[in-house]
Amino acid sequence: MLTIGTLSKKTGTKVQTIRYYEQIGLMPEPGRTEGGQRRYDNAQLDRLSFIRHSRQLGFSLDAIRELLDLSDQPNRPCEEADAIARRQLKQVEQRMARLKALRTELKRMVHECSGGRTADCKVLEVLRDHSECLTEHDEIGA
Amino acid sequence: MLTIGTLSKKTGTKVQTIRYYEQIGLMPEPGRTEGGQRRYDNAQLDRLSFIRHSRQLGFSLDAIRELLDLSDQPNRPCEEADAIARRQLKQVEQRMARLKALRTELKRMVHECSGGRTADCKVLEVLRDHSECLTEHDEIGA
């Protein structure tokens, strides 16, 4: 029987976060002591590890919910899990492409700045005038 | 004199977002008609363009606030603006590095999945067992 603090240390998840996962139904309600404190077993430790690892790979909580559901049904075809992972891979690749464009633009800005007054600052100038951009970077967000 | 809708179209910013920027003090309070509707001038259009362009380059609203302040003081040395841009560049590079590691791991997962039952699914297996990972990917978040 593990306390929430032990689970926290073993998985590198903050205590509050574990309770949050329970609240949104990602973690099951654990048993309680007479005094009302949560006690976990190894199945729940595994589940939390799964969640954490998936988060580290960038999966959304919704995606993780799907993956956990699939994981609970061993006889279903694994295409769905595969599709979720592919979707995630695609997202990561899109984000990388966008960041690459941003990096190009930022590098250019920084390199052109010669360190005078803000009035002549290339950085600010580029930000003021989008038409100076060489790359497209239309989307906002990570 | 531009309505908020016109400003919205010209900058590709949602009307609600413009009002939000005003609320948090990033955009100045504009003039109003007798009936209370906002009316903007070209200086405000420029400011909003600056904000939007900076957002597209991934700057946080706080960073943009600093950049706008600097932009308003033409005689200060531009080192600060330069530093903000460099900081942003660094962040972008860090995020790229992390995404690269994620991509590697996701690719491996997806390629190893041979399409059987979920019980044998490589995707789920990898998620279950962190020790199978070849790459480090300790941080959560974009």
Add this chain to the structure above:
DNA sequence: GCTTGAACCTCTAGTAGCTAGAGGATGTAG
């Protein structure tokens, strides 16, 4: 058995950067 203090509990509110909707007022074209 009793005390102490770390760890637990619930609840609320805050973070970034918006976005959506309710319910009502205004402005302008025909």
Add this chain to the structure above:
DNA sequence: CTACATCCTCTAGCTACTAGAGGTTCAAGC
């Protein structure tokens, strides 16, 4: 002068947590 697109304010919601207040429980040491 009417219709209706656009505007107004206000509140609440999104993701994925995180922090803190104020109070209770557990386990170890004496």
